[in-house]
Amino acid sequence: MGKRVSLAWLFGINLFISAFTFGGGYVVVPMIRKYYVEKKGLFDERELMDLAACAQSSPGAVAVNLAAVTGYRVAGRKGMLIGCVGAVIPPLVILTVISFFYAAFSENQIVRAVLRGMEAGVCALVVDVVIDMGRAVFQEKNRLLDILLPAAFVLVFFLQVNVVLVIAGSAAASFAAGWLARRKRNGTAV
Amino acid sequence: MELLFSLLGNFLQVGLFSFGGGYATIPLIQEYIVEGQGWLTYQELTDILTISQMTPGPIAVNTSTFVGTRIAGFPGAVFATVGCVLPGVLMSVALYYFFRKYNGIQGVSDVLAGLRATSVGLIAAAAGSILLIALTGSSELGQGSGIGAATAGVFAGMLFMLRKWKWSPMLVMAVSGGLGALLFGVLGL
Numbered sequence: 001m002g003k004r005v006s007l008a009w010l011f012g013i014n015l016f017i018s019a020f021t022f023g024g025g026y027v028v029v030p031m032i033r034k035y036y037v038e039k040k041g042l043f044d045e046r047e048l049m050d051l052a053a054c055a056q057s058s059p060g061a062v063a064v065n066l067a068a069v070t071g072y073r074v075a076g077r078k079g080m081l082i083g084c085v086g087a088v089i090p091p092l093v094i095l096t097v098i099s100f101f102y103a104a105f106s107e108n109q110i111v112r113a114v115l116r117g118m119e120a121g122v123c124a125l126v127v128d129v130v131i132d133m134g135r136a137v138f139q140e141k142n143r144l145l146d147i148l149l150p151a152a153f154v155l156v157f158f159l160q161v162n163v164v165l166v167i168a169g170s171a172a173a174s175f176a177a178g179w180l181a182r183r184k185r186n187g188t189a190v
Numbered sequence: 191m192e193l194l195f196s197l198l199g200n201f202l203q204v205g206l207f208s209f210g211g212g213y214a215t216i217p218l219i220q221e222y223i224v225e226g227q228g229w230l231t232y233q234e235l236t237d238i239l240t241i242s243q244m245t246p247g248p249i250a251v252n253t254s255t256f257v258g259t260r261i262a263g264f265p266g267a268v269f270a271t272v273g274c275v276l277p278g279v280l281m282s283v284a285l286y287y288f289f290r291k292y293n294g295i296q297g298v299s300d301v302l303a304g305l306r307a308t309s310v311g312l313i314a315a316a317a318g319s320i321l322l323i324a325l326t327g328s329s330e331l332g333q334g335s336g337i338g339a340a341t342a343g344v345f346a347g348m349l350f351m352l353r354k355w356k357w358s359p360m361l362v363m364a365v366s367g368g369l370g371a372l373l374f375g376v377l378g379l
Contacts (some may be wrong), residue, residue, distance in 0.1 A: 010292040020363060021246045026316045032358050046293055050302060053237065053309040054285040060205045060278025061248030069286050080283055088271055091247025095255040096267065098241055098280075110375045117370015119324040120341045121362045124348035126317040132351075133310045145307040152311025156320040158331075164209040167308060174304025 005074055007082050012068050014086025019094075021063060025124055028063045030129040032070055035186065042074050049133055057167050063087060144177045193262050194269045200227060201254050201273030202270050208250065215250045250274045321345070340379045344369050 017031040036042045058186075064087050084145035086110025098105055099184060100143055105111060137149050148170050155161040200222045208215040216239070224230050230238075230253075240255055242249045249353050251271055258270030292298040322328070324345065325337045344366050351357040351365075 003252040017332040020194040020360065021245055026313050026320075027359075029313065034359055040286070044197040046306075046347065049306045050289065051286060052313070053302065053305040054282045054289065054313055055278075056309050057285060057305055058278045059207060059209045060275055061250045063248050064251065064275045065243060065282040067280045069282045070358070072286065072377070073282045080279070084275060084279055086276060087252060091251045091314060092255050092267060092271060094245050094247065095241065095252045096259055096264075098245060110371055113373070113375030114367040114371045116324075116341065116374050117344055118363055118367045120202055120344035120370070121348045121366025123317065123324050124352055124366070125322045125359050125362055126313065126320065127349055130314045130317050137307045142303065142304070148304055148307040149314075153318070154316040156312060156315035162209075163312065165224050166208070166312070167216035168303065168305045171301045174300045178297060178300030 005042065007075060007078060010075055010079055011082045011086045013162070014071070014083050015089060018067070018087040019090040026062065030064050030125045032066065033097055033129060036070060037072070045136055047073075049136070056100050056163075057171075086154065144174060148173070194265060195225075195269045197258055197261060197266055198273040202277060204250065204254075205274035206277040215248075215253070219250075220252050223253070228355045229261055249358075320351055338375045338379075346372070 010133070013035050017028060017035070021031065033045065033048055037045055037048055051069050052066060054069050055098045056064050060067050064084060065148070067083040067087035068080045071079035071081070073149075075082070134149060137145050152170065153168050155166050156163060203223050203371060204215065204218045208218045216235075219230075224232060224235055234235070234256075235253075235283035238253050238276065239249065241256075242252045251274065254270035254274045255267045258265075260266075262269070289298060289302045295303070322331065324341050327338070347369075348357075348362050348366055359364075
């Protein structure tokens with residue numbers, strides 16, 4: 001399992017990440033990279049992509065799935081539970097509180113201004129991580145992967161194709177391509 | 191008690207069928223929570239989406255907390271939230287376990303490699319959507335009110351700091367929030 005971390009660290013870091021991920025599940029990926037990969041060296045960037053792929057291929061909130069699967073990766077079943085609980089507590093508490101003060105909160109000009117600025121910052125974070133991960137995928141020099149990455153982007157962003165179809169399609173395509181390549185190799189060997 | 195299990199059951203279904211995260215949850219919340227159970231009005235659903243924009247945390251968890259609290263207090267929030275996160279959490283860990291265990295089998299590692307590339311494409315698509323909303327105020331291409339120069343400036347500045355100086359995500363959030371207060375709040379852009 002590689003390096004181990006304490007459950008207290010895992011709980012704390014998940015609370016912290018969850019409390020500051022404005023703008024949806026994908027912002028968790030750069031946060032995980034910063035603390036699990038760069039600071040603690042618990043796994044490398046390639047494995048982060050594997051974990052993100054599992055979290056995204058499953059239903060529900062990607063942020064919580066990722067907290068669970070990274071927790072499982074670094075500390076087994078206990079880690080999965082602690083990662084989840086840590087990730088769920090901040091929104092649970094914040095939303096309970098905010099629902100009482102919703103009107104005042106949403107009409108405050110400064111609150112709105114800060115959130116608009118953060119929206120732009122969040123975009124920069126996600127684009128930054130896409131550049132690094134995209135580069136890592138293209139470095140594998142696999143023609144199928146070079147097609148799958150931009151295809152997923154175009155299908156979902158421009159054509160609004162259902163994400164389940166894109167994930168299922170890419171799984172089927174990569175399995176078929178690998179199978180065909182192996183058959184061809186075996187064929188020429190005989 | 192019956193109510194708590196009803197919350198759990200309905201949110202389990204929301205959690206089980208909402209592939210794609212984030213906005214993919216909305217149609218399921220409509221089907222099960224708004225139309226099916228009448229636990230939420232459309233106006234309240236819109237309010238929750240606005241709150242979700244402004245606070246951390248996934249839309250699914252925010253909705254389950256809000257609905258659960260209203261229907262059955264704090265225990266309701268816990269049951270509803272457990273319901274909506276459980277299917278995804280179990281499935282992602284099961285997938286990871288499966289891929290790691292059978293990674294020696296060529297077919298399995300082919301699929302994982304493909305999913306890895308697709309996952310980056312999906313993150314890129316999400317980046318495109320949130321960038322579009324931040325810059326034009328609309329999630330549809332060509333529907334917004336032009337590109338906000340101040341927002342574009344904050345985005346470009348933060349991206350530069352990330353690439354060139356390796357700023358931490360927290361620093362980016364703090365600085366972009368501060369710039370937002372200055373540009374949109376004080377200067378009124």
